[in-house]
Amino acid sequence: xxxxxxxxxxxxxxxxxxxxxxxxxxxxxxxxxxxxxxxxxxxxxxxxxxxxxxxxxxxxxxxxxxxxxxxxxxxxxxxxxxxxxxxxxxxxxxxxxxxxxxxxxxxxxxxxxxxxxxxxxxxxxxxxxxxxxxxxxxxxxxxxxxxxxxxxxxxxxxxxxxxxxxxxxxxxxxxxxxxxxxxxxxxxxxxxxxxxxxxxxxxxxxxxxxxxxxxxxxxxxxxxxxxxxxxxxxxxxxxxxxxxxxxxxxxxxxxxxxxxxxxxxxxxxxxxxxxxxxxxxxxxxxxxxxxxxxxxxxxxxxxxx
Numbered sequence: 001x002x003x004x005x006x007x008x009x010x011x012x013x014x015x016x017x018x019x020x021x022x023x024x025x026x027x028x029x030x031x032x033x034x035x036x037x038x039x040x041x042x043x044x045x046x047x048x049x050x051x052x053x054x055x056x057x058x059x060x061x062x063x064x065x066x067x068x069x070x071x072x073x074x075x076x077x078x079x080x081x082x083x084x085x086x087x088x089x090x091x092x093x094x095x096x097x098x099x100x101x102x103x104x105x106x107x108x109x110x111x112x113x114x115x116x117x118x119x120x121x122x123x124x125x126x127x128x129x130x131x132x133x134x135x136x137x138x139x140x141x142x143x144x145x146x147x148x149x150x151x152x153x154x155x156x157x158x159x160x161x162x163x164x165x166x167x168x169x170x171x172x173x174x175x176x177x178x179x180x181x182x183x184x185x186x187x188x189x190x191x192x193x194x195x196x197x198x199x200x201x202x203x204x205x206x207x208x209x210x211x212x213x214x215x216x217x218x219x220x221x222x223x224x225x226x227x228x229x230x231x232x233x234x235x236x237x238x239x240x241x242x243x244x245x246x247x248x249x250x251x252x253x254x255x256x257x258x259x260x261x262x263x264x265x266x267x268x269x270x271x272x273x274x275x276x277x278x279x280x281x282x283x284x285x286x287x288x289x290x291x292x293x294x295x296x297x298x299x300x301x302x303x304x305x
Contacts, residue, residue: 002036008252009066013058021055022227024252025066026260032072032082039084040065059105064088067098097263100278101220104285111225111288116295120239121232130239133295139190140291143198144218145171147205151215154208160261164212167254175245193294197287204280209265213277216262217284223255 001010006027013021043064047057071085111117116133119125145168152164190198204214226245233243245251262281266274 002033008256011058011062013054019231021058022231023058023062024223024227024256025062026256028066028069028072030069030072031080032075032084033069034081034083036065036069036084039068039086063098063102067095070095070098095263096266096274096278097259100281103278104217104282107282107285107289108221108224111221111292112228114289114293116292117225117229120243121229123232123237123239125239127238129295133292136191136194136291136294140194140198141171141175144201147198147201147211147215150205151208151211154211156208163254163257163261191294193287193290197284197291200280200283200287206276207273209262209269209273210276210280212258212262212265214280214284216258216281217288219251219255219258221285221288223251226251 001008001012004010009025009027011023011025012019013023040061043061044057047060048054051057051060065084067088068084068086071088072082075082075085077083116125116129120130148164148168148171152161152168155161155164201211201214204210226243229243233240237243262277266277269277
């Protein structure tokens with residue numbers, strides 16, 4: 001994707017039969033990109049040798065290369081088109097967001113292996129489990145929209161205020177309508193897992209930076225999972241409309257904007273706030289894992305509980 005135009009820098013892993021994985025990342029403004037192709041191919045070769053998994057190899061390789069490009073200007077060697085910074089993992093990460101993403105890699109791998117996700121991808125997920133997830137997600141989104149509205153009120157500039165406000169409006173005017181197309185009526189009893197997640201968001205409202213760090217996994221993880229689910233989509237898939245929702249250019253753009261806003265807030269934060277932001281981000285990722293798992297593994301009948 002490096003030779004394409006635009007702010008996004010996509011890559012894909014393609015087999016003879018289908019697209020195995022699509023990955024998106026920001027394009028870095030630097031002329032020091034010498035060696036990107038060699039770096040990517042060499043990293044892919046070594047990571048596949050280490051893991052035996054092409055998808056894991058690409059995810060790890062793209063993350064490393066993105067950090068190496070982002071830190072290329074730090075080298076300050078020679079003139080013209082200089083090299084990427086291959087030493088970035090030895091001397092510290094230039095992008096805290098990339099570092100956070102790597103820290104939740106075990107959580108991301110666990111989410112991918114959940115029965116709910118694998119069966120949703122295959123189209124074999126029980127409709128009862130899917131409806132349970134939709135019902136809980138609707139209850140979550142009603143509270144999440146209020147959190148986005150709060151982020152908008154706390155945002156330091158007009159652009160950020162508009163972004164978080166659009167997110168809240170998109171939930172109320174778009175996502176909840178999609179949920180309603182699957183359900184006869186919305187549930188009125190949130191599960192303990194749903195309440196734990198929303199309570200965590202409420203507890204992260206001490207500062208704008210901490211709040212949007214807690215919000216970020218709901219963008220980033222959904223985008224990441226959505227790409228793989230979209231690759232498995234087909235005309236007869238029973239949940240086709242749902243799989244299309246989080247694999248769109250609009251959601252990709254919104255996710256990149258959310259990542260950038262958290263990055264900017266992190267850069268302006270003191271060490272104590274940075275630590276709270278990272279902790280809030282990781283905790284939200286853990287809640288996302290539990291939220292996906294509950295539909296198939298922990299579902300109970302709350303009408304009799």
